Amino acid sequence: MDIEPLHRRIASDIERRIASGEWRPGFRIPTEAELMAEYGCARMTVSRAMTDLSARGLVVRRRRAGTVVAHPPVHSSALVAIPDIQSEIEGRGLAYSHQLLLRIVRPSRADEDGMGARLIELETLHLADAMPFTLERRLISLTTAPEAEHADFTAAPPGGWLLAHMPWTEAEHRISAVGADGETATRLGLSDGTPCLRLERRTWRDGLAVTWAWQTFPGAAYDLVARFSPTQSPMKTPIKE
Amino acid sequence: MDIEPLHRRIASDIERRIASGEWRPGFRIPTEAELMAEYGCARMTVSRAMTDLSARGLVVRRRRAGTVVAHPPVHSSALVAIPDIQSEIEGRGLAYSHQLLLRIVRPSRADEDGMGARLIELETLHLADAMPFTLERRLISLTTAPEAEHADFTAAPPGGWLLAHMPWTEAEHRISAVGADGETATRLGLSDGTPCLRLERRTWRDGLAVTWAWQTFPGAAYDLVARFSPTQSPMKTPIKE
DNA sequence: GAGTGGTCTAGACCACAAT
DNA sequence: TTGTGGTCTAGACCACTCC
Numbered sequence: 150m151d152i153e154p155l156h157r158r159i160a161s162d163i164e165r166r167i168a169s170g171e172w173r174p175g176f177r178i179p180t181e182a183e184l185m186a187e188y189g190c191a192r193m194t195v196s197r198a199m200t201d202l203s204a205r206g207l208v209v210r211r212r213r214a215g216t217v218v219a220h221p222p223v224h225s226s227a228l229v230a231i232p233d234i235q236s237e238i239e240g241r242g243l244a245y246s247h248q249l250l251l252r253i254v255r256p257s258r259a260d261e262d263g264m265g266a267r268l269i270e271l272e273t274l275h276l277a278d279a280m281p282f283t284l285e286r287r288l289i290s291l292t293t294a295p296e297a298e299h300a301d302f303t304a305a306p307p308g309g310w311l312l313a314h315m316p317w318t319e320a321e322h323r324i325s326a327v328g329a330d331g332e333t334a335t336r337l338g339l340s341d342g343t344p345c346l347r348l349e350r351r352t353w354r355d356g357l358a359v360t361w362a363w364q365t366f367p368g369a370a371y372d373l374v375a376r377f378s379p380t381q382s383p384m385k386t387p388i389k390e
Numbered sequence: 391m392d393i394e395p396l397h398r399r400i401a402s403d404i405e406r407r408i409a410s411g412e413w414r415p416g417f418r419i420p421t422e423a424e425l426m427a428e429y430g431c432a433r434m435t436v437s438r439a440m441t442d443l444s445a446r447g448l449v450v451r452r453r454r455a456g457t458v459v460a461h462p463p464v465h466s467s468a469l470v471a472i473p474d475i476q477s478e479i480e481g482r483g484l485a486y487s488h489q490l491l492l493r494i495v496r497p498s499r500a501d502e503d504g505m506g507a508r509l510i511e512l513e514t515l516h517l518a519d520a521m522p523f524t525l526e527r528r529l530i531s532l533t534t535a536p537e538a539e540h541a542d543f544t545a546a547p548p549g550g551w552l553l554a555h556m557p558w559t560e561a562e563h564r565i566s567a568v569g570a571d572g573e574t575a576t577r578l579g580l581s582d583g584t585p586c587l588r589l590e591r592r593t594w595r596d597g598l599a600v601t602w603a604w605q606t607f608p609g610a611a612y613d614l615v616a617r618f619s620p621t622q623s624p625m626k627t628p629i630k631e
Numbered sequence: 632g633a634g635t636g637g638t639c640t641a642g643a644c645c646a647c648a649a650t
Numbered sequence: 651t652t653g654t655g656g657t658c659t660a661g662a663c664c665a666c667t668c669c
Binding site for chain 2: 637638639640641642646647648649650
């Protein structure tokens with residue numbers, strides 16, 4: 150049986166009182182000295198609990214002024230998680246599969262700045278229960294990832310291969326709305342101009358471009374959802390090993 | 391002059407070695423005892439630095455096995471920040487303004503479940519340098535926020551008013567692609583069916599629905615961008631007070 | 632000046648997992 | 651069994667900032 154550490158119990162207690170509305174934004178939380186007495190523990194233990202809450206943005210601590218429940222951000226931005234395609238499909242209880250439609254090794258063009266001199270261009274269709282789910286067009290820099298030239302992208306989709314062989318250190322995502330153009334519409338079984346969600350993703354490894362991918366989702370069939378409270382952010386990226 | 395705490399200096403040192411690629415995923419980081427010797431400090435100080443890195447997912451700590459540099463997530467999900475409209479416009483150096491197009495107080499319909507018995511329906515056009523930027527349709531529950539009935543939404547846009555008067559404790563966002571329908575297209579100055587990014591946002595306060603809003607952005611003019619490394623998440627929500 | 636949090640120490644015992 | 655991290659103590663000094 151795993152007992153809950155005291156510092157986490159203290160933090161949870163306070164978090165619950167904030168979440169329930171018992172302690173409203175601006176409410177002054179008991180001082181460390183008072184919490185020491187309440188929980189009968191050393192100051193470091195209380196301090197750790199409060200530091201954790203502060204790091205998560207639930208409370209604001211200021212010397213002399215004490216610790217108060219934080220106000221929600223006034224200009225509230227929010228976060229949406231972009232799921233991995235395969236996880237997304239399997240998470241819906243559907244069977245994931247993919248088809249490699251195109252594979253070309255070629256020099257990079259002027260508008261593909263930063264992708265290195267030679268690259269692979271791929272087109273992959275991702276399917277959920279054998280129905281088209283996403284069309285992905287992807288470039289992989291052979292300067293940064295020369296091994297990609299000999300990878301079998303019919304076996305594993307390029308996204309998964311890259312994560313296993315070329316973990317990124319930096320990424321950029323862009324979400325926009327586009328109309329399905331001729332070829333994309335055909336591949337996805339849509340009529341021309343159907344609104345689609347376009348997810349553009351670029352990654353780098355130590356400053357060198359690894360890949361640049363565009364994924365097009367039928368607008369009606371796919372959307373990005375995020376639900377959270379200020380208490381628990383969606384930043385729960387599971388890390389292996 | 392503010393000196394950097396030692397625990398943060400230790401964490402930064404290690405972070406830098408990970409980011410630079412000097413310490414690759416799987417690399418075993420010196421033990422706490424070794425770091426104590428290296429920095430000439432107590433174990434608690436080293437421990438705090440490592441605990442911080444662990445909480446941020448940069449390293450994985452296991453008893454007996456030691457601390458190793460984390461592998462990037464295999465099924466990598468990522469996050470995109472949804473900015474506040476006004477900040478977004480002003481951040482681009484444009485002048486923000488807004489027009490209230492519609493304001494109705496009415497009973498809620500069956501498909502507006504959870505919004506309370508009476509609500510306000512609003513339609514607001516957000517402009518950047520006097521050009522249409524977003525059309526927003528919004529419901530506000532008068533059960534949860536009765537003060538909204540007397541608020542002047544021509545002065546402050548409803549989103550800002552709500553954040554000031556009814557901070558949420560829970561939120562849900564949904565991003566999808568839609569074609570501009572007749573009225574939306576007219577308001578935004580688009581032709582019918584133009585692909586648009588639709589941002590749906592619902593918020594709750596202690597379990598009670600506060601608001602439900604749909605914002606439609608011209609697909610060509612707007613997109614969501616997020617750039618980050620695993621080291622520094624985009625989770626940089628500024629908190630007031 | 633005094634109250635509050637921020638950091639740090641030099642120990643201690645325990646939990647867990649690899650051997 | 652033993653090495654490693656996880657937690658905790660009982661102090662200490664300092665940095666801020668409100669009064």
